[in-house]
Amino acid sequence: MTAAYPLPPISDADWPEEIADMSGGFAGKLNVYRTMAHDPALLRAWTDLRQHVVLESALGLELVEVVILRTGVRLNSRYEWQQHISRARKVGFDDARIATIRGATDAMAPADALLARAVDELFDNKQLSPMTAKALAETYGKEGMIDLMATVGFYSTLGFILKTCGTPLDDDIAGELAARPFPETEN
Incomplete structure (x- = not known):
């Protein structure tokens, strides 16, 4: 596009x-x-x-990457997806875990599935369901629940800018993905 x-x-x-x-x-x-x-x-x-x-989310660097990757998927933002493949790898994700974030939540680890369901609810319903909000608050605290929503909003704004303006992937990330390809990096 x-x-x-x-x-x-x-x-x-x-x-x-x-x-x-x-x-x-x-x-x-x-x-x-x-x-x-x-x-x-x-x-x-x-x-x-x-x-x-x-950098300072109550979710921590690893779990915020799940939220960002899932947001990139939901926005169909190739830049965000590819940029955060690199970041996810740097915080310890293997490619199999990253790949699950693109698919059905029942194929994900439970912690990733909760976060991905929350992202999906925000895109689909424009709010978290009471059950999901409660699960997030119990698992990550009220700060973690709110940080998740702020992260989705933050990266949605970036996705809108990226896609509207046609922002190209950064050269260092493009080179990194060329040297260590990720299966099906098209998003």
């Missing part, structure tokens, strides 16, 4: 002056944030939420 409005990631030469201090950090490292840099005020405002959702 082609982008509705191609908007390429901003190059170093064209990086906005008002966010010059961000070019050497997370914002300058990923094409998604280089695309978001077309709206410097949004990218600056995004910083604290990104820190929490990506």
